[in-house]
Amino acid sequence: MTTAGAGIPTGRGARPLSVRFFLRPPEIVARDLIGCLLLVGRGGRRVGGMIVETEAYGGVEDPASHAYAFRRYAGNASLYLPAATWYVYRSYGLHWCANLTCGGIPGSAVLLRAIEPLVGLRVMRRRRGAVVDALLANGPGKLCQALGIDRGFDGVRMPASRAVVLPRRGRPAVEVSRRIGITRAADRPMRFVLAGTRWASTPTAPRSR
DNA sequence: GTATCGATGATCT
């Protein structure tokens, strides 16, 4: 079997995460996604890496969620689709942010915030421009740019040929902190970071806004 | 290393 570093299986022996994996509350899914391998694209253009930072959004019960109080508009329809569906939206008018929907709470999802780049480094470097590898995918907008995730992924259910998540080995140490860049429900401990990683957006709890 | 600030424009009200 081939690996992509850190003992992560990338070859034929690895099965993608099942839909059942995502049929749980977003905090559980967000924590368990840390250490998993995200792969996007096929063949020579396949890119990806180990998930090192996520945030949980509690759907209709979470004031910070786009689905809070059952809000519905054209752009957030995917949040209400079944678990393991991509919800991709535009942030600040120019960046993309990628989520995977969860079960337990309607409209709940996990925001993918950072990966350790492992597969397709040349492609990711080209997409991101001349930046150091530490800045390739250490933020939700940068992650989407490096992986080529855009609106075309919105509403697509996992696993799909265009993207898969492979399980991790073991139980990595995960640190919990406040979510980044939000004002409502900012105190909730719903951000998850692989302990000791240098690939997350910020190593410690972020500033409060 | 951490904090602050302005650009940015699609999306929503």
Added chain:
DNA sequence: GATCATCGATACC
């Protein structure tokens, strides 16, 4: 017209 689940540059420690 207001609002950002951001980014990158800059200033400072």
